[in-house]
Amino acid sequence: MSKSPTTTDDRSELLDLIPPGEILIEEFLRPLGMSQYRLARELRVPPRRINEIVHGTRSITADTALRLARFFGTSAQFWLNLQTEFDIRRAKRGLGDTIEREVEPLRRPA
Secondary structure (H helix, E strand, O other): OOOOOOOHHHHHHHHOOOOHHHHHHHHHHHHHOOOHHHHHHHHOOOHHHHHHHHOOOOOOOHHHHHHHHHHHOOOHHHHHHHHHHHHHHHHHHHHHHHHHHHOOOOOOOO
16 A cells, blocks of 8 residues: 555544644634633533643543534534544554454454
């Protein structure tokens, strides 16, 4: 497989460097000129929750995803998918080789 920067795999690998909180800031809050504090107030959640999501120390939960979806007019699944993809890529980066060595695929009889 080509390792050119334009391949889908390479682009998707870059996404593990972008936590969902960064997408929240760059694609939603900054363009709207909205602070984390105001978003927290609008969502009726503690400001610390939004701050921790933005700084990557807290995951987006179903509750938060529903609130973000309602507020921004997106789907809750959008927010949960961002979090899940980030978590999987991070785990794969940290554990992928170990899992490859330790876990054998199921071999079904022919």
